[in-house]
Amino acid sequence: MGVFMLGAFVSCDRTVSPDKLPNKAKQFISANFQGAEVLSVRRDGLKYDVILFDGTEMEFKSNGQWKEVDCGLNPLPAGILLPNTAKYLSAKFPMNFPTHVKYEHKRYEVEMDNDLDLVFDKNGGFMGADD
Numbered sequence: 001m002g003v004f005m006l007g008a009f010v011s012c013d014r015t016v017s018p019d020k021l022p023n024k025a026k027q028f029i030s031a032n033f034q035g036a037e038v039l040s041v042r043r044d045g046l047k048y049d050v051i052l053f054d055g056t057e058m059e060f061k062s063n064g065q066w067k068e069v070d071c072g073l074n075p076l077p078a079g080i081l082l083p084n085t086a087k088y089l090s091a092k093f094p095m096n097f098p099t100h101v102k103y104e105h106k107r108y109e110v111e112m113d114n115d116l117d118l119v120f121d122k123n124g125g126f127m128g129a130d131d
Helices: 002-010 023-032 083-092
Strands: 013-015 038-044 047-052 057-061 066-070 098-104 107-112 117-121 126-129
Touching (some): 023 047, 083 107, 083 117
Antiparallel strands (some): 013 038, 038 047, 098 107, 107 117
C-alpha cells in the first residue's frame, strides 16, 4: 500500500504557486531572467516545469537545480552556459546563438538558432554534434 501511495504522489502533476519553487530555482530565474514574470509552475513528482510570460520554458529538479532551459527563438541568457561552452560557441559560431540547453547524463546538449545541436561535457568542453 505504501509503495502505491508513493507512486501516486510521485506521478502527481499539479499547478503550484511560483513561491513554492525551491530557492535555488527562484534565484536562477531572477539572476538570468531579470524582471521576467512566471506564467505557470507545474510540479510533476520530483521536478518543476516553469513557463515565463515570454514563452521561455524551464525544468528544475526537486532541489532547484536547472535541468533544461528553452528560450524558443530567443538567445539563452549569457550566464547559463559554462564559460568554456560560451567561449567555444562565440569563436566557432559568431553569427549564431544558443536557444536551448539541456543537462543530462553529465553532458550539456545545446541547440543553436540554426537548429544545430552540439554536445559538451560536464566541464563545458566540446564533444561533437548531435544528430
